[in-house]
Amino acid sequence: KNEVEQSPQNLTAQEGEFITINCSYSVGISALHWLQQHPGGGIVSLFMLSSGKKKHGRLIATINIQEKHSSLHITASHPRDSAVYICAVSTWGSQGNLIFGKGTKLSVKP
Amino acid sequence: DAGVTQSPTHLIKTRGQQVTLRCSPKSGHDTVSWYQQALGQGPQFIFQYYEEEERQRGNFPDRFSGHQFPNYSSELNVNALLLGDSALYLCASSLQDYGYTFGSGTRLTVV
Secondary structure, three states, rough: OOEEEOOOOOOEEEEOOEEEEEEEEEEOOOOOEEEOOOOOOOOOEEEEEEEEEEEEEOOOEEEEEEOOEEEEEEEEHHHOOEEEEEEEEOOOOOOOOEEEEEEEEEEOOO | OOEEEEEEEEEEEOOOOOEEEEOOOOOOEEEEEEEEOOOOOEEEEEEEEEEEEEEEEOOOOOOEEEEEEOOOOEEEEEEOOOOHHHEEEEEEEEEEOOOEEOOOEEEEEEE
16 A cells, blocks of 8 residues: 555546545654646645645645644636646655655546 | 656667666756656656755665756666666656646657
8 A cells, every 4th residue: 555645546527626636644744735737747836734734825735633634725726737646745854765656647528 | 937857858779778867957946756657557756866865765666766956957877777667757847746737748669
């Protein structure tokens, strides 16, 4: 079993829909990262969380440390949100050794 | 303010050759981490450099080596290339363990 599990693997939505991507992890963490990767391209860091909730524009990320679970929400989705969303965790003293989930491929149709 | 810059963006090499990939960190960052991302997979940690030394290493063979320069930029070297080394190589810079910023990656194809 992977230390970081994401669901769903693939997600298709209509423009305007509310989207949720889930991440569960089995290790003790110092922080959880949500990342966005467009086709063929590099990674953009969206959030780094160690507790609670963060919001940036239409994106909201939450984390429940006790349940070892995080969610990424996208409100009023748009075709430009189409990308792979990756959850990654850093453990105490990890020194760069982020543990990545396999990603969720999101496609938003106009 | 430039983010993380990686070069080259694409590279084709022959099996057995050696390759050097380069990374310039975001301004103000002092730490560089390298990752390998095979097609359809999540990135895998190769190693991290801080203060010009390898601070931690993932499960990669000694064919993978690196260097960090006094200006915090870094190189990843891979010797004796195998077909299985074909991947997207990502560099991320940070201020020690905070504020990871990723580059766009170098797509390496080994033929």
